[in-house]
Amino acid sequence: MTGKRRVPPTSRIAEFPKAAADQARWWERHILEVQHGLPPDAPEGTKPRPGFDPKRHSLAQRERAKAAELTAAGHQVSASGIKQRHQRYQRDGLVGLADGRSAKQMQAFGQVDPVVVEAMRQAIAETADASSRTIGFTLWRTQQILSGREETAEVELPSRATLYRLFDKLAVGTHATGSARTRRSVGARPSGPFGEVPASAPGELMQIDSTPMDVLVRLDDGVAEKAELTAMVDIATRSITAAVLRPST
Structure with a gap:
C-alpha cells in the first residue's frame, strides 16, 4: 500500500x-x-x-x-x-x-467581516434608482462606505476574488449590473415570504425542483408525450444528487 x-x-x-x-x-x-x-x-x-x-x-x-x-x-x-x-x-x-x-x-459569508457584507449590501442597494453600474464600481463604493465611517475605516478588505464572490451572493435577483428599468421594477416589489438559507456542509440543505422538457418521448403504451425532469440539488456543493425523468413527477 x-x-x-x-x-x-x-x-x-x-x-x-x-x-x-x-x-x-x-x-x-x-x-x-x-x-x-x-x-x-x-x-x-x-x-x-x-x-x-x-x-x-x-x-x-x-x-x-x-x-x-x-x-x-x-x-x-x-x-x-x-x-x-x-x-x-x-x-x-x-x-x-x-x-x-x-x-x-460559521457565518453565511464565510470569513468575510460582517461590516464588509453590510457595506456591500448598501452599495448594491444604492444602485436601485441609479444608472447601471459595474461590479468594479460596487467594490469601490463598498470601500468608500467603510472608509467613511470612523468605526470601520481601518477594516481590511478581503481579496478581490473574495469580494467578487461576495457580490455574486449579495446581488442575486437585484440586477445590480443589468437593466436600470428591470432593477427599479424589482426594487418596487413587496418583500416575499422566503429568504436565503445558507448551507455549510454537504447534505445540510437540499432543494427539489421540476421543469417540463420541451421534447416528446414515447411512453411504454406508445403514446408520445412531454416529460418532466425532477432534480435534487445539494445547496452546499451545488451538485445534483438525484434526478428522474418521468411523464409526470
Missing part, C-alpha cells in the same frame, strides 16, 4: 475557522495512516510502522493502535472515537473531521 493521499470529496473546508480547519487536517493525517498504513506525505517505498500494516493488522487493530498512540501523546481518544472519525472522513471527507460546533458558528 502506498502513502499517496486518497481523499474523499470535500466541501468548503476553507470557510471553517482556521483553527478548526488546521485541526481537521491534523486528524486527516492520522486517519489516513489508519486507513492505508502510511501518512499522506510518506516517501515512496516507506513501510508501515508497527501496528499499522494493513497486511498484518485488521482495521480494528489499527484503530486501537492509533488511539493508544495519541492517548500516550496527550490526546485522549478511544478506539471507538478513531472509528467514528474514520467513518465521517469516508462519508464527508475533510469536512467530516472538522469540529461540528465550528460549522454551526
Whole structure:
C-alpha cells in the first residue's frame, strides 16, 4: 500500500475557522495512516510502522493502535472515537473531521467581516434608482462606505476574488449590473415570504425542483408525450444528487 493521499470529496473546508480547519487536517493525517498504513506525505517505498500494516493488522487493530498512540501523546481518544472519525472522513471527507460546533458558528459569508457584507449590501442597494453600474464600481463604493465611517475605516478588505464572490451572493435577483428599468421594477416589489438559507456542509440543505422538457418521448403504451425532469440539488456543493425523468413527477 502506498502513502499517496486518497481523499474523499470535500466541501468548503476553507470557510471553517482556521483553527478548526488546521485541526481537521491534523486528524486527516492520522486517519489516513489508519486507513492505508502510511501518512499522506510518506516517501515512496516507506513501510508501515508497527501496528499499522494493513497486511498484518485488521482495521480494528489499527484503530486501537492509533488511539493508544495519541492517548500516550496527550490526546485522549478511544478506539471507538478513531472509528467514528474514520467513518465521517469516508462519508464527508475533510469536512467530516472538522469540529461540528465550528460549522454551526460559521457565518453565511464565510470569513468575510460582517461590516464588509453590510457595506456591500448598501452599495448594491444604492444602485436601485441609479444608472447601471459595474461590479468594479460596487467594490469601490463598498470601500468608500467603510472608509467613511470612523468605526470601520481601518477594516481590511478581503481579496478581490473574495469580494467578487461576495457580490455574486449579495446581488442575486437585484440586477445590480443589468437593466436600470428591470432593477427599479424589482426594487418596487413587496418583500416575499422566503429568504436565503445558507448551507455549510454537504447534505445540510437540499432543494427539489421540476421543469417540463420541451421534447416528446414515447411512453411504454406508445403514446408520445412531454416529460418532466425532477432534480435534487445539494445547496452546499451545488451538485445534483438525484434526478428522474418521468411523464409526470
